Amino acid sequence: MSTELKTRKAARSASAGTPSDGGVRHPWQLVAEREIVTKLRDKTFVWSTAFMLFLVIAAIVIPSLLAGNDSPDKIAVVNDGAASVVQRANAVAGETAFEVRRVASEAEASQLVSDGEVEAALLPTAAGYAVVGDDQVDSGLVGQLREAVTNDVMERNAQRSGLSPAELRAGTVVEERLLNPGPLPEIVAGFANIALAMIFYVTALGFGMMIAQSVVQEKESRVVEILAAAVPIRALLWGKVIGNSILAMGQILIIGAAALAGLMFTGKGELLDVVAPVAGWFVLFFVLGFVALAGLWAVAGSLATRQEDLGSTTLPGQMLLMIPFFFAAFAGPGPKEIASFVPIASSMAMPGRMLTEDVPLWQPLAAIVILLLTTVVIIRVGARLYERTLLQTGRKLGYREAYKLKVE
Secondary structure, eight states: OHHHHHHHHHHHHHHHTOOTTSOOOOHHHHHHHHHHHHHHTOHHHHHHHHHHHHHHHHHHHHHHHHHHTOOOEEEEESSHHHHHHHHHHHHHHTSOOEEEEEOSOHHHHHHHHHHTSSSEEEEEOSSSEEEEOSSOOOHHHHHHHHHHHHHHHHHHHHHHTTOOHHHHHTTOOOOOOOSSOOSSOHHHHHHHHHHHHHHHHHHHHHHHHHHHHHHHHHHHTTHHHHHHHHSOHHHHHHHHHHHHHHHHHHHHHHHHHHHHHHHHHTTOGGGHHHHHHHHHHHHHHHHHHHHHHHHHHHHHHHHOSSGGGHHHHTHHHHHHHHHHHHHHHHOOHHHHHHHTTSTTHHHHHHHHHHHHSOOOTHHHHHHHHHHHHHHHHHHHHHHHHHHHHTTOOSSOOOHHHHHHOOOO
16 A cells, blocks of 8 residues: 555646655656666666676686696696607797606506696607697697697707707798788677677566566556546656666666776786777667666556466567567678667677777768667657557557557
8 A cells, every 4th residue: 555655746746847845856767766776676677787796707707717827738647748849849839738747657647647647648659749738738738838839849959950949940930911801809809799799698588577567566456547637648657768768877887897997907908908899889889778668667667467468479579579680780890880879789789899890980870870760660669559558447459459559
């Protein structure tokens, strides 16, 4: 009963435009405030935000800690030649990737491999060396040892022929040149691309379902009839869209701050010079895409009469998120470039492209204009459908049927 009384009081204040704090506010502001306060008091929302925060911090910090504590692989050897090869492998890698474990015999080396005390054994053969493993040997380890063996043996053969190591390697330097270098290393850029698309997808889907469920709960409890009697229905829609947009942006900013702290903690602050400008574009794309989808989610809730109906009424919104997400995260350069101009998909694809390649300025500007126009159209159509279906409580409605209804 107390909840209904509070709702009636809010409705009267919205109708009068003079809330109890003395300031004059529009009805949609009161609805937005109600949405924000309700969500902040919802333990599920608070804990889900905390869980997402934990995942972001863990994804940044844990790999760094594991890399920092990574001990060198132990390689068993039986003579000075193999020990020299292992040391050369460290020199080639530029770090202490391998540790020499000297043993007396090949049998002892094989036993250490079987017992798991060493990663592998480097044993001499008639043709050179053999890398001995238990059930398998890491391909990267074999490649580094093979390169070290080649260099070591070639230098010794060259010395016998009277050549110095410099003369032996003359003309063998291979440089890497990129005609269109990306702003970030490929692995980092790929991870960041998927992360940006995932953040938009999870946030838009999570808040979208909350918006739809909120509308259905108000219809089931008849609270919406109280609100609609005092507040314009479009004000109810705008209040929900703006209130949840503010919450979503707050959640994104908290996650972004956590990611920033994680990068600084792990000593990767130099990545911010590249990520920060793209983050600004991401916020702009996020806001426009989220607002458009929020209107559709509210309509999905107004079409339903029970929580069970949301599975079908929210399906179009889920498809509008799922299909673009896979394009933005996993598609090739061509399809991703096309998706970066398609409304909603551009909110996920364009920021990712800006991390992985040099995108001309006109492309994100054009995508923003297209997305802005589409958002206006979606909101206008969504407002019309919302007005026609919000007070329809008899049965679930379809989108086509809702468009044909007249405003009561």
